[in-house]
Amino acid sequence: xxxxxxxxxxxxxxxxxxxxxxxxxxxxxxxxxxxxxxxxxxxxxxxxxxxxxxxxxxxxxxxxxxxxxxxxxxxxxxxxxxxxxxxxxxxxxxxxxxxxxxxxxxxxxxxxxxxxxxxxxxxxxxxxxxxxxxxxxxxxxxxxxxxxxxxxxxxxxxxxxxxxxxxxxxxxxxxxxxxxxxxxxxxxxxxxxxxxxxxxxxxxxxxxxxxxxxxxxxxxxxxxxxxxxxxxxxxxxxxxxxxxxxxxxxxxxxxxxxxxxxxxxxxxxxxxxxxx
Amino acid sequence: xxxxxxxxxxxxxxxxxxxxxxxxxxxxxxxxxxxxxxxxxxxxxxxxxxxxxxxxxxxxxxxxxxxxxxxxxxxxxxxxxxxxxxxxxxxxxxxxxxxxxxxxxxxxxxxxxxxxxxxxxxxxxxxxxxxxxxxxxxxxxxxxxxxxxxxxxxxxxxxxxxxxxxxxxxxxxxxxxxxxxxxxxxxxxxxxxxxxxxxxxxxxxxxxxxxxxxxxxxxxxxxxxxxxxxxxxxxxxxxxxxxxxxxxxxxxxxxxxxxxxxxxxxxxxxxxxxxxxxxxxxxxxxxxxxxxxxxxxxxxxxxxxxxxxxxxxxxxxx
Numbered sequence: 001x002x003x004x005x006x007x008x009x010x011x012x013x014x015x016x017x018x019x020x021x022x023x024x025x026x027x028x029x030x031x032x033x034x035x036x037x038x039x040x041x042x043x044x045x046x047x048x049x050x051x052x053x054x055x056x057x058x059x060x061x062x063x064x065x066x067x068x069x070x071x072x073x074x075x076x077x078x079x080x081x082x083x084x085x086x087x088x089x090x091x092x093x094x095x096x097x098x099x100x101x102x103x104x105x106x107x108x109x110x111x112x113x114x115x116x117x118x119x120x121x122x123x124x125x126x127x128x129x130x131x132x133x134x135x136x137x138x139x140x141x142x143x144x145x146x147x148x149x150x151x152x153x154x155x156x157x158x159x160x161x162x163x164x165x166x167x168x169x170x171x172x173x174x175x176x177x178x179x180x181x182x183x184x185x186x187x188x189x190x191x192x193x194x195x196x197x198x199x200x201x202x203x204x205x206x207x208x209x210x211x212x213x214x215x216x217x218x219x220x221x222x223x224x225x226x227x228x229x230x231x232x233x234x235x236x237x238x239x240x241x242x243x244x245x246x247x248x249x250x251x252x253x254x255x256x257x258x259x260x261x262x263x264x265x266x267x268x269x270x271x272x273x274x275x276x
Numbered sequence: 277x278x279x280x281x282x283x284x285x286x287x288x289x290x291x292x293x294x295x296x297x298x299x300x301x302x303x304x305x306x307x308x309x310x311x312x313x314x315x316x317x318x319x320x321x322x323x324x325x326x327x328x329x330x331x332x333x334x335x336x337x338x339x340x341x342x343x344x345x346x347x348x349x350x351x352x353x354x355x356x357x358x359x360x361x362x363x364x365x366x367x368x369x370x371x372x373x374x375x376x377x378x379x380x381x382x383x384x385x386x387x388x389x390x391x392x393x394x395x396x397x398x399x400x401x402x403x404x405x406x407x408x409x410x411x412x413x414x415x416x417x418x419x420x421x422x423x424x425x426x427x428x429x430x431x432x433x434x435x436x437x438x439x440x441x442x443x444x445x446x447x448x449x450x451x452x453x454x455x456x457x458x459x460x461x462x463x464x465x466x467x468x469x470x471x472x473x474x475x476x477x478x479x480x481x482x483x484x485x486x487x488x489x490x491x492x493x494x495x496x497x498x499x500x501x502x503x504x505x506x507x508x509x510x511x512x513x514x515x516x517x518x519x520x521x522x523x524x525x526x527x528x529x530x531x532x533x534x535x536x537x538x539x540x541x542x543x544x545x546x547x548x549x550x551x552x553x554x555x556x557x558x559x560x561x562x563x564x565x566x567x568x569x570x571x572x573x574x575x576x577x578x579x580x581x582x583x584x585x586x587x588x589x590x591x592x593x594x
Contacts (some may be wrong), residue, residue, distance in 0.1 A: 010378040014386055017375065021393055024464060027415045028404045040413055092299040101292030111299070114307050118524050118572060120545055121565040124552050125310035125317060128324060148302025155299065180295065202395075209398025211527050216553060230399040231531060234406070241407050248400035259395050263388050 025249075032057055032245035039241050054242070061246035064237060069222060070229030071250070077214075077225055078207045078254075080143045085150035085203040086196055092149050093158025094184050098170065108159075115152045119212075127216055141217045142210070146203070154199045161195040162188060197265030205255045226251045317562035324558040337563035346539075347564075350547035353455075353540060358522040360459045365518055366511065369469030374503075376470065377477045387474055394468035402531050405461040409447040417444035448532055451540040458528050458541075469514045473507050480506035508587045512579075519575055523568065544568060 031039055033053040062068055095101070096108050130141040149155060165188065173187045189196070211227040218224060221232065233247055259266065293300075318337055322330040341347055376386045393401075408414050424439045431439055447457045484502045493501070504511075526549065529541040548568070552561035 010375065013375055014379065017372065018386075018389055021390065021464065021467075023415075024404055024408055027408060031407065088298040088302075091295045095292045095295035099292035099295065104292065107296065107300075110303065114303070116520075116576075117307065117311075118520065118565075118568055120524055120526075120548055121314060121569045122307065122310045124548075124558060124561050124565060125313035126306060127552075128313065128317075128558065129305070129310060131324070145302065145306055147298065148306060149296075149299030180292075184295070205395050209396075209400075211399055227399045230403060234399075234403055234531065241410075241413075244403050244407065248403045251398070251400040252396055255396055255398075256392070259392060266391075267384055267388060 025252075028245045028249055031242055032061075032249055034242050036240060036242050057242050057246045058250070061243040062250065064243065065229065065233055066222065067226075067229060067233075067247060067250070070224050070226045073223060074208055074225040074227075074254075077139060077142050077210075078204050080139070081146040081207040082200050082204045084143065084147035085154055086200050088147055089150035089154040089199065090158045090189065090192070090196070091184070092155045094162050094188060096155065096159045097162035098165075098183070098188075099180060111149075111152045111155055123212070123216070130217065136217055137219055137223070138217075139223070142207075142213055146207070150199075150203065154203065157195055157199055158192075161192060165191065194265045194268050197262045198268070201258050201262030201266060204258050208255055208258075314562045314565055317559050318566050319563075320559040322558045323556045324552075325556075333559065337560045340560060341563065341567065346542070347547060349539060350542050350544045353542055354523050354525070354544040357455045357458065357525065357543065358519055360455060361462060361522045361525075362515060362518040364459050364463060365466055365469050366514055368463050368466040369514060370473050370507065370511070372466060372470040373473035373477055373507075376474055383474075383478075387471065391467040391471055394465045394471075397465060399527065399531065401464075402461070402528055405464070406448070406532060409457055409461070411444065411446045411449055414447075417447075420444035446536075449534065449536040451536075451538045454532075454537040454540045458525070458532070461528070469518070472510045472514055476507040476510035477503070505588050512583060512587045516576055516579060519579075520572055523572060523575075 033055065034057075035054055092111075096104060096111075126141075127136075130136060133140075135141050135144075169187060169191075170183065173183050178186070208225075209227055210225070211231070214225050214228045215231070218228065221229075224232065230247060230251060233244060237243055319332060319334055320330055321333045321336065372390050376383055376390060379386055408416050411417055421444050424442055424444070428439045431437060445453045445456075447453050480503075484506075485498055488498050488502060524545050525543055526545040529543045529546050530549070533541045533546075544564075545568075548561050548564045551557045551564060
C-alpha cells in the first residue's frame, strides 16, 4: 500500500472513532427533544422536520424537580471549591518548589502518598469527624477540604510549574527585597496562567460531578447538587427517558464549557501533546 | 555577614511553613487523623450515634468477615469486574493513542476530542448510558438488531443457519451482562488512559522506529520491540491506577443496580457503603476499608515486583 493510502486509512479511522464517541451525546440530544412515546416506538426513523422537536421537554425537565435549585447549589459548591483548590494548592506547590525549609522533602513524599489512599478508606472516619464537628447537612464537608491544600495531584502540577520558572526571576525580585508572599503573589502567580487554568478546570469539573460526598453528607433535597439531584430524578421519573436525557444534557453543559475554555492549558499541563 | 545569611535562612524556613500550613492542616484533618481513627474503629462496634454506644471488640470485626457470605460475593464481583475493565481500558487507550499519534499536524485537536468524554464522568453520563443500553428501546440494541437482520440473508445463503434465533444482549438486566455493560460504558472514557500513552509515545520519538524500519523490521516487530517498551511505564501507571479505581467503583453499581442482575453489581464499595450508611455498622465498615487497602497494596506491590524487569522506567524520563 502507498503511504497516501495509509494516511487516508488512518484518517478514516480517526473520524470513525470520533463519530462513535459523539454518538451517545447525539442520541441523548435527539431523545431529549422527542415525546416519550416516540422513544418507546422503537427504531429511530427519520424525525419529521424541526417542528417535531419538543423543546418543552427542557422546561418540563427543569421544573418537575427543583432542578434550577440543584444547578445553583452545584455552582456554589464548584466555585467555592475551585477557588480554594487553586489558592491553597498553589501555595503548597510554591513552598515545595521555591522555598527551603526543614522536612520539605519528607512532606512532599507524604503528599504524593496521599494520592495512593483509596477514598473509601478515608470516607468513614472523615464522615465521623465531620459529623462530630456538626458539619453534616452543610456544605462544609464538601468545601473545606479543598481549602486545605486541595488534592496532591494539583500540588504536584503547581510544583512542577514553579520549578520550571528560571531562578533569575526570583533573584531579580529578591534584590528588591520582596517577601515570600510578594514573590508568590506578584511574580509567580501572574506567570502561572497555564497551570492555574488547568487546575481550575480539572477541579471544577471534578467537583461539579462529585457524587459520593454530597450523597453521604446532604440529606435535605433543597441543598442537593446536580449529581445527587439527577439520582433523585432517576429514582422518581426514571421511565421518562426524554426528560432524563434533557436534564442530563443540561448537567453536562458546564463541564463541557469549562473543558473547551481551558483546552490549551489542559493539554499542556497533563498531556504533553503539542500543536493542534 | 555570616549572621545575616543565617538569619535569612531562618526566616526562609518559617516562611515555607506558613505556605504549607493549609495543606498541613488538611493532612492532619483529612488523612492522618482519619487513618488513625479508621484503625481504632476497625476494632470497635459502633453505630456512629453517640460515644457511649462505642465498645471495643478486638478482632470481632475481622472475624465477622469470615461469616459474611455476601462479602465474598462482593469481593469476587469487584475482582471479576476489574479483570475485565482494566485490560479493556489498556487496549483501547493504547489503540486510541496510536491512532492519534499517526496524525502529524493535528495531534492536539484529536487528543482533545478523544479526551473529552473522559472528563464527563458524572451521574449525567451514567444516566445517558442507562438509556443507551436499554434492552428494548435503547439505540445500541436497535443497531445490533438491525445488523442481525441484515446478516440473516447472507447467513442462510451460506448455509450457516439463521440469525432469527439470536437476540441483542439484555445488558444491565441480566447477571451475565451487567458487568460487561459497565466495561462497555467505560470504554467511552478510555481517552484518559490515551493521554498518558500519548505522552509516552511523543517522548519516545520516532528515531528508533526510523532506524528499525531501515533495518527491515516490520510493523509488528517494531510495535513489539520499540513501541511497547516505550510506553511500558505508561502501561504500568494506567494498569495500577485502573486497578485501584475499578476496585473502588461505586457510582455505576450504585446507580445501575436492579433486581434482574441478582447481585452481580454488588461490588465491594457498595457493600462497604451499605454496612456504614444503611446498617450503621461503622466499626465493621472501617475494618472492610482496611481490608480493601491491604488488598490494593498487595496487588500493587506484586505488580511492581513481577514487572520490574520488563518496565523500562528510564525511557519514561525526560
